[in-house]
Amino acid sequence: MTTPAKIVGANAERARNHNRKVVLDRIRTSGQVGRAEIARTSGLSTQAVSNIIADLLDDGLISELGRRSGMRGLPAVQYGLNPKGGFALGVEIRPDAVFAAVIDLCGTPILSRRQTLFAQSLQAVSDTVLALSNEVMRDAGVPRDRMLGAGIVMPGPFEATGLEGSASELPLWHDTDLVTWFTDLLGVPVLVSNDANAAAVSERVTGAAKGLNSYAFLYFGTGLGMGIVQDGRLVTGAFGNAGEIGHIPVPSVNGTAPLETLVSRLSVQRYLATAGIKVRSSEDISRAYAACQPALMDWLSAASGPLSTAIAIVENMLDPETVILGGAMPDAIIDHFLTSVTLPDRSVSHRSDRDVPRLMRGRSGRMTATLGGAALIINRTFMPQIAA
Amino acid sequence: MTTPAKIVGANAERARNHNRKVVLDRIRTSGQVGRAEIARTSGLSTQAVSNIIADLLDDGLISELGRRSGMRGLPAVQYGLNPKGGFALGVEIRPDAVFAAVIDLCGTPILSRRQTLFAQSLQAVSDTVLALSNEVMRDAGVPRDRMLGAGIVMPGPFEATGLEGSASELPLWHDTDLVTWFTDLLGVPVLVSNDANAAAVSERVTGAAKGLNSYAFLYFGTGLGMGIVQDGRLVTGAFGNAGEIGHIPVPSVNGTAPLETLVSRLSVQRYLATAGIKVRSSEDISRAYAACQPALMDWLSAASGPLSTAIAIVENMLDPETVILGGAMPDAIIDHFLTSVTLPDRSVSHRSDRDVPRLMRGRSGRMTATLGGAALIINRTFMPQIAA
DNA sequence: CTTGATAATTCAATACAGTTGAGTTAATGC
DNA sequence: GCATTAACTCAACTGTATTGAATTATCAAG
Structure with a gap:
């Protein structure tokens, strides 16, 4: 799962999308930066960075943080992430319960919930996932157009391997295309991953x-x-x-x-x-x-x-x-x-x-993996790539 | 070593370079294909693929292989790699000798040589590497502008680790930027890697x-x-x-x-x-x-x-x-x-x-790693990426 | 053997995004 | 103050990819 995005040819649109992520990632890792510096470290012209910054401001993903002084020349306008510019949903499915959590663009947890599972059929689980997701998004006050996606976490391993039959498994789901299924269910972009991978990515978004x-x-x-x-x-x-x-x-x-x-x-x-x-x-x-x-x-x-x-x-x-x-x-x-x-x-x-x-x-x-699910989405938001 | 290429912003030039590799890679993996099919599988328009194909033909990296018939519609012109369109040099440095080999774009070995090492100073080794490389390129009849690059292979691990002091080491080279050094020495793009990594890539270019x-x-x-x-x-x-x-x-x-x-x-x-x-x-x-x-x-x-x-x-x-x-x-x-x-x-x-x-x-x-060094270059030639 | 369907290819016009270079603005430092 | 420095903006330009219409060559059916 978490299939690596297929490499495709570049065109203007995909190049722009890639560059947005390049810029966004520099802003995140720097905390705050000016356009000229982004241009220097990203291999883009200042003009291109300026245009992209304007876009990102429009989308509310970043915000202006004043000017940096103390140096020669015109003081650079600083930009930083706007935590409220985007949110991600993490959903963890365990044999006995479903967990859901929302984090913001900076990885800060907003809210999380748990819902006991009484049946493990795909339908029953899906119903719970949908209800809990909606509840969590509503209570966190996240508008739908700010939701960047959902990371679904479930115990691995996936598909038929020699490790089947462990107690933690939800064995009924083989051969279902989980990504498509949950994308349709939730109506937002979805990534599916096991708990360990999600938790690992979580540490990169916020953490150690x-x-x-x-x-x-x-x-x-x-x-x-x-x-x-x-x-x-x-x-x-x-x-x-x-x-x-x-x-x-x-x-x-x-x-x-x-x-x-x-x-x-x-x-x-x-x-x-x-x-x-x-x-x-x-x-x-x-x-x-x-x-x-x-x-x-x-x-x-x-x-x-x-x-x-x-x-x-x-x-x-x-x-x-x-x-x-x-x-x-x-x-x-x-x-x-x-x-x-x-x-x-x-x-x-x-x-x-x-x-x-x-x-x-x-x-x-307990919430490590659930938050990690959401982190998968945040991480992808900042990962430059030319993909469909 | 074999530092992953730094991710940078995309522009027209870099996008084109990326797309060239996308197209080249489809041609390689297919053996022979037509433009329309490349377009379908690469996410590019047929027109874009046509332009890139024209470029690649110009550069001699691919050649026309006739038309495919048997289907409805206008028979597709097929393209395949031109093995003689590009070559890669592999250089393996061991404590007692230097090996060099040349392979073509399809990964086929052309020629290889061995030269005993009598001293292990950076200067002595560099002299041997340069002489042997030139000899091998000359005898293989490879014109300089067809040489895609050189892969330098040496026993790892690199830099100071807890594994130092093994017998196979060439200990004098710490803190030298090997990529820059060999790029300057050989005048072609260089990758540096350990033997195992080179050999692994080799299997992908030709082999298992x-x-x-x-x-x-x-x-x-x-x-x-x-x-x-x-x-x-x-x-x-x-x-x-x-x-x-x-x-x-x-x-x-x-x-x-x-x-x-x-x-x-x-x-x-x-x-x-x-x-x-x-x-x-x-x-x-x-x-x-x-x-x-x-x-x-x-x-x-x-x-x-x-x-x-x-x-x-x-x-x-x-x-x-x-x-x-x-x-x-x-x-x-x-x-x-x-x-x-x-x-x-x-x-x-x-x-x-x-x-x-x-x-x-x-x-x-014996030549596995040396050929692998050359394979690193071939592999890179086909690996789409937006990089400086 | 003709005709229509099919699919690859080309051509010309267009769009998109990044680059370039000149010009503007606002700081620092002497 | 004035030169220097650096960020930023504007407008023209460039490189590539896309789009849609026109062309070509094959197959299949009548």
């Missing part, structure tokens, strides 16, 4: 990966997923299922085991269950951690090794600027891993000139 | 990955490297060192070991050395294999497990169309791995609808 273009995001969901971002784009693989790091074999007490049997939410739950502790929510884990619950501590020390191995693999295979840990796990647990994980010196990532830590904590909590 | 856009290439060099291709582009990582799969930890008899201590050319050499067998060339290995030399057989069965693990990791992390094995190892050995490796059913790559095998043999032998 702001300003980064190549990184990996390890996502604690029910299992363990990974979103890979390279040059600002998701690495989705040939069939959209890249990043299934939970299924890689790692050494364990009895030979090798899939990583996510050792490092995941399900794995803590099982571990604590054997110690007689029921985990119903993240708060339960937080409490257990605060109380230094022995079983949890055991799990943590048992999980650190495999997680370290996984990070070493990710670093050497992808050479990212950083690896981010996040998802449906309490901050405290992620912070614990941040210190307990050992980063090998023998790694392409062990370098003296790095200005970002090798390992970071990202956005965590 | 023809027609594929997302795959991984496991490269047997001195160690073990990997080139990752996603949507026709190399995944190089933030610092150009993605694919260092040889350094990932895998289970071994004594705990875990870096993959390439178990699966690599150096590893066979050491293994056979303990059995008193000196390996000086690939032929030695081929002979040992043909003779079912026990030490080699032991190594093969010892290596199959870790290699299987590595492939499982690659599949689940990258979801490629296929994994290709190749590089400086005899075909027989690679074919042996093709059958001895076990591909787990629990993998995103285990799918019923695949039309490419999960594992394939790629180009192998």
